[in-house]
Amino acid sequence: MRNFLTILSFFIGFCSLAQPDTDIYVMDLRRSTEGLLVEKHSNISENEGYDNQPSFWTDGESIIYARTVNGQTDIARYYFDSGNTLIISETKQGSEYSPTPMPDGRISSIRLDTSGLQLLYGYTFDGRNEVLVPDLKIGYHAWINSNEIVAFVLGDPATLQIINVKTNEARIVGSNIGRSLHKIPGASSFSYVDKSTTPWTIKSMDPLTGESQKLTAVLEGSEDYCWTPKEEILMASGNELFVWKKGSEWEKFANLSKLGITSITRLSVSPDGKKLAIAAE
Template sequence: MNRWLKFLIVSISSITYAQEATEIYLFDLIQNDSIFNIENPINISENVGYDNQPSFLLDGSGILFSSTRNGQTDIVLYNLENKTKAWLTETPGSEYSPIQTPNKKYFSAICLEEDGTQLLWKYPFNRKKPSILIENLKVGYHVWFTSKIIVSFVLNEPPTLEVSNLKFKIKYPIDKNIGRSILKIPNTEKISFISHEHEDPEIYAIDPYTSEKEYLADAVEGSQDLTWTPDGTMIMGSDTKLYKLKPGKDKDWVEIASLEAHNLKGITRLVVSPLGNKIAIVVEE
């Protein structure tokens, strides 16, 4: 069994969402053509325990993330202007991986119930009753492709990349042996994902309608997560370092920043704001 298959098995088993002690830091992201820098870190979670899976609101005014409270995880909204947090859920189960819906009225999140049931739900921002988005599909991670189409990491063996059409209530797989990072590629009609089909993890772009895919790059060694800037540059992290690669322009990953000066390490998830001027990074507590 190769090392990446072992790594993937560990990752799948942890999608009961292992509660690592993590924090989320927000940085200013400065970009001048291909030169990047990060400045002015703010700990937006400031919470003992698990704080993870940040995603920006579509207008960039806030960040949704999952955060530990009373032994479980609920969803928090951080307001960038006021620098305040508001809890959006309080359920018997735990919520993870929040993303604002395209119509901006709701956010979607994974709900892991006390009996082990795990489904994708839709939650109103006004804290009214949520509803199930996709029945009978154990979603681990997801991304909105359009207002009616969701692409998901589904907990099969091996995990599969699946398309759900909410309008016609149909579901179909488009790839397998994938990692947890699935994202809409800016200014395209494609999704990026990390494939574990080969010895080294590879990043691909895929068309959810046709399943046609294109190799983009090998992933940074040891990293499961990436994010896209608005101009189509990928950013990944490893321990204290950030790296960038722009498909079609860069041949290799280039180091762009270090968190060592901020005494931060253990980079995992990261997300760039819609305008490209902020980046939220999950690090060890």
Template sequence: MRNLIVFISLISFSSFSQTNTEVYLFDLTTKDNTFNLRNQRNISNNKGYDNQPSFYNDNIVLFSSSRNNQTDIAAYNIRDAKVNWISDTPNGGEYSPTKIPNQKNVSAIRLDNDGKQLLYKYNYNDGNSHELLKNLKVGYHCWYNQEVIISSVLEDDALSLIVSNLKDGSNYTVQKKVGRSLHKIPNSNLISYISKENETWEIKSLDPISGDTKKIINTIPEAEDMCWLINGTILMGKDDQIFKFDPKKDDDWSIFYSFKDSGLNNITRIATNSISTLLAIVFESK
């Protein structure tokens, strides 16, 4: 029952059971303007919920992972092929672990057994934590800089996009009805988010300082899991395919990579490192 509550609160707020997921890591290479994924490895290799990867740096992948009937922050060391644990919260679980800019520490959403759900800061070395945003039921988040956080916050059974300033304690709402994917747009001062205001979902950009927003493109139908490559290309996964779109030169989505006949299916998350040489992808496991 607790797993179902976690999934409802953090994922889509609808009634369905949680499936097993695994985090896979690939080397991302480019030759003659063609992308290739190589050196596939399962870095979670764990029964249960393994999801929401992000890159701490070019050698460490953070993700949420089930152990001992709870969900903790795992840190996979690529060079050593070893998982270390940042958190161990017996009365709760951590989700969406993310490196804090210009710090060694990590932020993550913690859902306690009593239903309390807040964004916390975790010491990378010892796991000690404290609240970052009080009174905001954060589902997903992205750092603009070390003082400004953009969050998808649960309000009235839907997600709202809220910009929070840790320095002055202010919060302002940008938009109601948004999705879970929040990302810094490379080589810009903008954040991308998924707008669900209309029947057709849209990827939009946000200037967190001015509040200005702009449509980039419609999402792949009913998909919202995406990331940005360093060259400004968007990758979006659905089922057993990854699609790509470059706002600078493309008119529509095209297939980036297909996992057909690979045994890997139902992409639920996708993330890349800062220089786009690695790709972490979450698949549902059978």
């Protein structure tokens, strides 16, 4: 059996000797005259251990996430129509984190081996895999086009890099950043959290020029966020959900304390903007 605590000590996203016991919740996201509403909440993982980092599939009919299976973390896919969960990866020598839809129909995911090796892999749905970036220790990533990712690359210091996975060319475009990286809907730019200022700020960056622009300060104590198709940012603080859009301030639109939720971290919105997934304790 793998030494799970040893695995955790290597992974950038976790600083303690135990990961939080989190689950994936999915809910309807509806717009009303009063603003955003969340309805019909469902715990789709219902699993002991670390179930986290949800990401909707491109058709919106399923969701992929990192799921604890027999003391390790594998890629899982949940289907909304059937309620079934399929385990994609069953890697014997390592665990997968941050599964993300790839432009070519595969899944990209960080794999952390028991040896400490940490690389970005591409996975097919039958479990076949290959290394995508062989020379960099990537903690988090997002696809900005069919060939390039923006990545949080571990090092001293950790850096923000744009990497072409076809040529393995990489450009350092920043440092002192957060883990939440996203392509901005309807734009060629991406967003990231700049931790070099107080408070931390969410910024956009043009991948061609490297020019950045401040969007908004993060909610105090939070760094995870996601975009809606309407170019809004959703973020959580404790068990409350907030929305921001250009020209406005953060506005609270939901409190999930009735579900027994105390802390929300990762968030993901479906491509049609009608569902919200969160990882929460």
